[in-house]
Amino acid sequence: MTPLGTPLATRIGGLRLAASAGLLVMLAGCAIPNMNSGPQATAPVPEQYQDWFDGGRPVNMEWMHKQTVKKADQAIAAGNPREAIRLLNLLTDQGFPQAHYELGKLFDQGKAVERDPARAAENYAKAVSTPSYILGHASLNLAKLYREGDGVERNDLLAYHLLRQAVEEDLGRDARLMLADLLVEGGQGVKANPQRAAALYTKAAEEGQDEALLALAKAYSPGGWLAEAPERAMDYSGRYAEALRERAAAGETDAMIRLAELHAPDGLLGDQPERRLHWLRQASQAGDKDALAKAGSALVDAGKTQQGIAMLEEAARNGDVDAMTQLGRALTERRPGEARRWLEKATEQGSMDARVSLGRMLIDGSAGAADPRRGVALLEEAAQRDDPLALAALGDYYMSDEVDASQPYIAVDYLKRGHELGHPWATQLLGKAYLEGRGVSADPQRAEALLREAADQGQSAALGLLGQAYLEGEALPFHPSRGEELLQAAVEAGETSAMTTLGEAYLAGPLEARPERGLSLLRQAAERGDGYAMVVLGRAYRKGEGGLPRDLDKATQWLTRARQAGHESADEAMTRVNRDLGAQGDIKALVKAAEAGNRGAMADLGRAFLEGKGVQQNLGHARTWLTHAANAGHNGARADLGEMLLDSDPERAVTLLRTAADNGHSGARLTLGRAYLEGEHVAADPGQGVAYLRPAAEAGNPYAALLLGQAYLAGNGVEADPKKGEKWLNQAVQSGDLSARANLGRVLLRGENGVTRDLERGKALLEEASVQGHPGAMATLGREYIRGGNLQQDVRRGADYLLQAAEQGHSSARLSLAKAYLAANGLENASQEQALMWLNNVMDGDSGMALQTLHELLSDDKAIKALQAEAQASAG
Template sequence: MNMIPDNTPPALRTRGLRLAASAGLLALLAGCATSHTDSAPQATASVPEQYQDWFDGGRAHNLEWMHKQTVKKADKAIAAGNPREAIRLLGLLTDKDFPQAHYELGKLYDQGKGLERDPAKAARHYAEAVRTPSYILGHASLNLAKLYRAGDGVERNDLLAYHLLRQAIREEVGRDARLMLADLLVEGGEGVKANPERAAALYAKAAEEGHEEALLALAEAHGPGGWLEEDPARAMDYAQRYAETLRQRASAGESEAMIELAELHAPDGVLGDQPERRLHWLRQAAEAGDEDALSDAGNALLEAGKTRQGLAMLEEAAKNGDVDAMTQLGRALSERRPGEARRWLEEATRQGSLDARVSLGRLLLDAESGATDPRRGIELLEEAAQKDDPLALAALGDHYMNGDVSATQPYIAVDYLKRSHELGHPWATQLLGTAYLEGRGVSADPQRAEALLRDAADQGQSAALGLLGQAYLEGETLPLHPSRGEELLQAAAEAGETSAMTTLGEAYLAGPLEARPERGLSLLRQAAEQGDGYAMVVLGRAYRKGEGGLPRDLDKASRWLSRARDAGHESADAAMTRVNRDLGAQGNIEALVKAAEAGDPGAMADLGRAFLEGKGVQQNAAHARTWLGRAAKAGHDGARADLGEMLLDSDPERAVTLLRSAADRGHQGARLTLGRAYLEGGPVAADPEQGVAYLRPAAEAGNPYAALLLGQAYLAGQGVEADPEQAEQWLTQAVESGDVSARANLGRVLLRGEGGVPRDGERGRRLLEQAVDQGHAGAMATLGREYIRGDFLSQDVRRGADYLLQAAEQGHASARLALAKAYLAANGLKNASREQALLWLDGVMQGDSAMASQTLHELLSDDEAIQALQAEGQAASG
């Protein structure tokens, strides 16, 4: 008890009481505490009237010496563990308004010595002690200020706490009044203005008085983000002085000082992140007998990445019977060694740990743990939930909303989440916000969702910021607001949320945010390096497609997707298959085989075509049929069209079935093949009308080859009534689509006026020459014949021979035959066989091209050769 020492002479004791009382009265008279107005510089309101007598000097009081023996007896009763007797004795004195008796009773109820703590009763007795000035006025004021500052047993009141603390300081109690007042003035309170400078002065004075906590407060104040001007040197000086006081206590064997020294070297400690020093002091504390230090050291090692040592230390603490260490060890082992984790959590649960019960329940519901036991997991969590454990309620809500081991039940989930949210668990608040966002288990309510998610974020759930940001980017459940989404995702990413990094990185590469490929790549790589499988997939896709200004790089895409597959991301295989297919299109047949063997229909079709055409592999019709057949069976229309065309000669019935299936689903290639087949007949019975029916939709869709075939059909009246106008229209459409064959065909028709199409020699010649420029051998042959005949073009046999020679060099059959016959005529060998002539022509043309051209020109200058060419031209035209 705070009493004047018993060995003080009575005269001095009385004098001390009088001086104490006088000091209090003088202070009151000087205006340090007012009756009606508050002259204190930081107070923004008057002291309420009902508390004025705490500060007005009070009424007369009984002297302590008169009741000395009664107080001593009460003191002995407390020491003997008989608080009831102490209360009785002190009650005799409180009836006489003796302030010390009220103070001692206040302490008894405040500290709960031998009886249940009752801060409300403590506050009432402290208030009575404060009303009467005495030597314990300062102590009573300080104790009462603490209760009002914390709202402990009384309603929190910063203004009263402020005045009580000032009164305690004036009374020079020599305790932590300056510290408390400094704490209050750092940020201020209701009715009290903040005054950081005054707070710093109070801390400095408290430090002089030996309060080491003041040194720590000043170190933090001058450190990064502190409430005073940042001053690293000053902050470190205060931190070192504080550490020195702790080291002195630690050297005396005080484990609490060792623990505090360890905290100074934590990542957020004022001496900076020094894992080795932190671990040193935790070990010292453990050796000094601190039961929690060993497990704290184990956790520190885990945080520092020293997993093996951390687990070993936790295991040592657990084997020593530390139940919290068993729980922490179980949690740490959950992903690494779930079976061992379960054993430790089971043991901690048997020893009554509620935290272990919850952790074990969650482990048994984790589908990836290998220790799944849903029934027991739910039982354990339900037992904890019955005790209103907020984490257990949140875990049950998560299980019923998103569980992997049983069917989801969103409505039940929401009930658990609401209970946990009401108990203040931020994870439950986030999950509940997500439920309102998605409308799962509750009606969708974007405003409620946003409020809950922001609440969760304010409580440290940075993932909630990411969820909000993503919702604003998507613009589905919340209004589209890209800039707000970007801001929220950035905040979540800065807090270390890998999913937010991935979402933001993807948005910078593929939209909807403005393209920032370098920033997007940086975020995605950061998330990927932290193990986010989806970030790896996004990187793979981005390099595959060349998104966001990235260069297309299939090798990089393959590397990232391989990592995503190794990380177990479910979409990695499908994305990798597409990359392999793209690599196959670039000639990497091994990659194409991998994609095909993985079951990708497009890759199977590509591999079938490769075997069909001999591209990258040896041509093999059987393999082509196999892979095209597998792709067709998987629903690939292109494969059905290719296989159908391939089988037209050998298996027309199956071919038509495949082609019709693809054509009915809109595949233009299948429509073209069927249209041509029905027009020409052969493998299938000719059906020109059916052929035109297949060609028309493809031609109307803009397919130039379909337009060409349809134009030819109208020209010849094949399957439709001959219609020169329609013929020219479709052939023109094919020409405008860039089809060189259509250009050659329409040029010939217009040059000669075939099929009733009005003749347009100039346009026809121009189209034929354009086709020649594009390398069309038929156009070369047509121009050659026409120049030789001279019917539709001014006769120029030499020029015509040039065109025929070009056509022959490209393998055009009729051009080659015309040249061969001209050779026979020029050399009087009309009876030589056609085969001999063609062999001669091949021999000439395979030699030097310039010499071949000169030789042929010389041969064709003969009149008989010219006549032969003219006759051949007439025959060909006929």
């Protein structure tokens, strides 16, 4: 700085020249080294700005130019800014810092001139370059511009040093508050210093600055930036409230509004609806138009709907556009037509919130007639202006199939934009998209991160989605305890769908059964209108799940409510109840539902007549009702009717079965697969048969796996492949299919179709199937014991197995025994019909006598040879 011994005019001129030479560089916001608020100390003043902070004795020439400044103020008051600027420029030309400060204020505040923050910063900078009594004020005003990037490039470091300088000048303004705000989290080049920030706030509070009390209350509250101290937080909150009450008593509506905010659900003094409403009413009566709308909304939120709507209507009639929007939202379910009119009016007056609400209403059809095209147009207009809720709503619309064919890729684009703009609903929907792999490649880790982010922002449904995913164990690893914890958190937040999911998990799994808790949760969800909760309750009572008693009457009651609520799965669940009732003899309920046009009931009634369950069997009635159900689009009825018509009308039967199979009916696929493999009712087409069977086999159907295994062993419709054949038969065996067990046992025992022989496992499989009553396994064991070779010969034991098979109607076992009878009696040329007639007579009598008779028969050498020849032929 110029030495103080230099003559005054020279010092001022030198300072003015220095300021002019460096001003453009100073205000350009020169790059500051990239210093974050990590372990580094706050950076020093950059060299090019040292002139602002080098201290020195203030130049006080106020007495010389006081009258000129006063005349400038008068010119401004008279609406003559040109004269004011001319007068102040006379002073700036003489290096008078207060003149620069006054010009800075003129352009900063936009008094009588258009606001120009860049010119304001330029003048403030010249003011702080010369020490004077206005140094602190100019420093504070310039710091605000740099802190906000207003007219200059944002520069936290310069703002910090300017604020320090302003604090040292002890202005009695808000310099301490601003410096404390900066030090709470730090900034570029400024290290965070919470303790110093707290000291500054404390000092500001002692000086009577209310905002300091608010800052300290938040700092000591849970989640604040100081160590949590509830008592101190409450003390500062109370002191802040007291200060606001004094201002409110003086008629300040802003203080009244702030008092209302203190008593809001997330306010520092806790949720106190009556106190909140009191202050909002006070503000409204004091003339704050916005307060009237806020009070109305608060009343609606508090459940005092009529009062709230009345206040909103008053505010809306007074022209409050926000009130029109809030009123439209409040009336959407109660008086949708009126709601739409208010939203239309607010939209016409430019409310973006109303535009979005109206768009969503028209898509949902809640205003009477749905108009999704206009609804989407309104939302897209808002989305073009980056309205985050509109982006989220469009993402939800394009992801849904309810109104139009879903377009998940378009949906994800909207959701990504909404997420980037910080809307938690968009974040939740985007997380769900990553979870399900809709519109994006499935990414469970990304999905979980997004859903947790949404949950942290208050989207409790995101917790429910995560919890459900952990219970399902598909998109995320199966983790029931974590799923339960997340769902419970969502329930505590009031999420209805989470109540249903958790309640169902307690009744039907996978969580440990807690029937009382599950029932309670589901009833809560049902009382809130959740149709699926009603379905789950109906199913649980129908099946007697989770410790509930089986009660078809209660099942019917809940499913009837689910139907009335419009839940899509209620009809299917009800038809199952009706089928159960029909099986118990209460066919009237089933007939009534069928005659009312319920396609599921038609199908069930057709099956009831087909099987003779609950009614006398009547194939004509069965065909009629199954036809009605099939024509109504019931896929199961198509499959049942198709199978029923295979013998009488194969062409129509195959058409029905194909339609059912194409729509995912596994039974139809099995029937067609078997028919094409074996050439029954259709021209043989093994390749087509395998094509129908493979998806069912891959989905775990044991019968499909059996048929596919047999096809690979025989090379029927596919290239023969013993390993694949054995693999599919093994899959069927593991699923408990007895025929597969008998087939695989036979193949392994005999080493058929290229399969490596495994006598021990083959015998074990055949014996297991035999013990469980499979006649084919019995017949195979019988022949193998009679023939010898694969098993040690034991004719008597073999005859026992053949007899057991014959008793169950196994045709080749019966024929073998009949041929043995013919051979033993020298009647090889007699008809097999006579032999089978003899066998029937023997087996229709006492089983012990039949066994003795057959053992006596098989003691004859000719009979034994006949059986061995038959066994050899069957194995060969």
